Amino acid sequence: MNMKNFKKQFPLLEQYTYLNTAASGLLSDDVLEFRQDHDLDFLVGGSLFREKRDELFLKTRKAVGALFGCAANRVALTPNFSYGFNLLMEGMEASKKVLLLRNDYPSVNWAVESRGFKICYAEIDGNLEENIAEAVEKHKPDIFAFSLVQYINGIKIDPDFLLKLKEQYPELLLFADGTQYCGTEKFNFEASALDVLGASAYKWLNAGYGNAFFLFKEHMQEKIAPKGLELKDLQGKNKPHKGSFIGKFEPGHLDTLNFGSLKTAIDLINNTGMDEIELRIKDLAAVAKKELSELNLLEPAVVNRKLHSSIFNIKGDEKLFQKLRSNKILCSMRGDGIRVSFNYFNSVADLEKLLKNIN
Template structure:
């Protein structure tokens, strides 16, 4: 991974353990953006006239990356924009199952629209809590983050598949923002019906790019109402397709080109290799934190975990870490640290060294 680290100049200055907050920008991505900006400067509309074809290429790359159908994949500027568009098209009498304490951009849009909301607790028994809530409340929709942004607790995707089999009429919507790019994922084989993700974190794609993929059968139950010129792919008097409702205006070619490049980089490294590397960090970091009594009991009791950890500590510890060049985030009641595939043994050693001071 040394060659990969050389792409990120920040790693020469800091111990960066904050991908859960924001991924890094590689030199390759910087070079790409500069080149595309120069094209836009020199060619203007001669460049942007290719927008539709280019966005189709990006959509195709996304669909192949997550194993979705191209016609049911849309590019969106961020998770929240796509998710709000999605749920605006849902019957207001629907019941939603949410996770208590999930990412605000998942829960708030649902809660503020007046849907009937029921909840499952995020703890060591997450999957059992969800199953019991489904049995008790029979919700129409279940929305959740695959990886929790505060604790790093990761839902068992095999459980999600079983849940879908047990409740086939339940529409399951997953936020993949803290997940996509960390391992191989096959949407069509999963129990999820709809996935959305911003890609500036684990894909290191920069800001302004995200995606949504849906399965064909959900279109019967969701009627998004946003519309714009590109919703019909510039075909005058055409009836807007379902997925076109998520692309009502012109798309940022450079932002989505950055996503396309990021997907190519991840595939070049190898998703299996990335998954193996992250599994390594999940196991050894958890063991080190657990030995220091820095983790919540719910995380300790989980068999599998992501590479996001919330360790016990105050604002003073956060500042101490930063003073020693260790970049983290204050989240919840502690300090969130997150390991990506570009991190190495020195990064963990540096973190532990400062924690032990």
């Protein structure tokens, strides 16, 4: 699929230079078409339409599992990351000690801090991995909960480091938020160090709002017991089996519109090619990092790291932010600067337009 076709799927790109996937992905033509058909089917089908939903959820779980390397019966569909993560932490014994990253995404830290766990912290800076290793050695936590990519400045944790950490501390449970990561590169959950991965799909997967997923390693079934969630009678046929582990994360009805949107968004990713998406994002991120570094717009912690995402926080104030916006460049004020993020539908021309408007 060439650049023109990427852009064609996302009509907003004709109006704006969109450097804001880290805040919200875009609605594609494919997802819009699915949503219109879905509501039409419901309109004319009523309960006949409802009969097909179990099949839809099964297809969605399979699509998520295939894309991220996880068995479909260990994929839970949740309305958003926070919902699933709060359920997960509710199922953990309060006596556990949890390692967090200071100033990580509030949805990660609040879910832990508000529940009375013993907590220790590691700092997010250029030495992120060393900070984590030291904190694990010193505090001996039971769980490490963290974002794979930091939302403020795009600092990305090294997956090889996580594998080594897991090798050294096999009992340490790794719970990751992949909301700023999933959809940016190939990822195999089963081969990773993670025990649980959750992600909202409205950012890099461009799946719209109200859909997220959680992936679990097999052994997590014995480790989680969300109290009062044995809703066996509410768990219909769309669960892998009645009263199942995954069912605990899916009480009640799921939304056919939103999870169908997720399935359609994954189909678009597969048609585009995850290899192609990863390559485009990595190439563009490397050029952006080089150009932004040369203009002294990035913090040293980011400049000095080998590994980085395609999210950057550049020096800038409200005035520059408004100037960019008036020139139809969409980004976000985050932390002490302006956050820009590059997805596969972006181009070097978008970066050049940004640089031209900064100077």
